[in-house]
Amino acid sequence: SHCKGEPADSTRAKSMASNSASISSDKRFLIFFDxxxxxxxxTSDDVVVQAAPGQHLPGWLKDTYQPGHYNEYMQRVLAYLAEQGVTESDIRSSMEKIPATPGMITLFQFLRTRPPQDFEVVLLSDANTFFIEAWLRRAGARPLFHRIFSNPATFNRDGRLVLRPFHAHDCMRCPSNMCKQVIVREYVARRTQERGRPYQRVCYVGDGANDFCPVLSLGPRDVAFPRRDFPMHRLITETHEAMPGEFKAVTVPWSSGEDVVQRLRKLVAE
Structure with a gap:
């Protein structure tokens, strides 16, 4: 399915597709990161609130949140921050200060130093493009990512960060603006077609309940890396208990990015 507004069959789209395919058609593994x-x-959305006056939001604003409609809530939060005089540079510097998860920089270094045919790295997040790009650029990690899928966010002329939903979908499990399984399925299908062959394995590194939906689509050769004792890990465990055989992927829980490196070393050595 084509993105809205993307030319379905223009020569430009075709040449871009064939260029990107030739660059990375030889990758052995695809790895998604939340x-x-x-x-x-x-959570970057919680961190940005610390840029507000008094480092918290007024009760009336918090009370507007409705389950399943978090994206719309964050649109209001960002509008409020702009009204309170919070600037683009304030938001950027608050993002840049967020610490990396333990071992994550080691994991990024591992992926960067592998031969180019090993990993195609993709980021998939329900945060937004501005928060993510700001953090990755500061960490020097932006070039590692082949694609970033997140809710679009850009500053308008008034200096307000305007957030939009990523897409619409029919999944009952996920918030209205993003089903990560839809994104994973479409990306894997499109890239497999461009490459002319499947990846040896697809890996997914995550932590949250919304990272459970995409890993349900993985097969028995693929690897789910849930952060240990976080919701994604608990949901996988519960599924194994309630519906044996339903969850197909190999599960490798992690507490540090170094746990992920250890398993990836084994995979590339096969």
Whole structure:
């Protein structure tokens, strides 16, 4: 399925597709990363609130949150911050200060130093493009990522960070603005077609409940890396108990990025 507004069959789209395919058609493994509580050790949406006056939001604003509609809530939060005089540089510097999760920089170094045919690295997050790009650039990790899928966010002329939903979907499990399984399925299908062959394995590194939905689509050769004792890990464990055989992927829980490196070393050595 084509993105809205993307030319379905223009020569430009075709040449871009064939260029990107030739660059990375030889990758053996595809690895997806979540952002909040996975790459960084906090939730970026919570961190940005610390840029507000008094480092917290008024009760009336918090009360507007409705389950399943977090994206719309964050749109209001960002509008409020702008009204309170919080600037682009304030938001950027608050993002840049977020610590990486333990071992994550080691994991990034491992991926960067592998032969180029090993890993295609993709980021998949329900945060937003501005928060993620700000953090990755500061960490020097932006070039590692082949693609970033997140809610689009750009500053308008009034200096407000305007957030939009990523897409619409029919999944009952996920928030209205993003189903990560839809993104994973479409990306893997499109890249497999461009490459002319599947990846040896697909890996997914995450932590949250919304990282459970995408790993349900993985097969028995693929690897799910849930952060130990976080919601994604608990949901995988519960699924194994309640519906044996339903969850196909190999599960490798991690507390540090170094745990992920250890397993990836084994995979590339096969």
């Amino acid at each position: 952002f909040d509580e996975t790459i960084v050790d906090e």
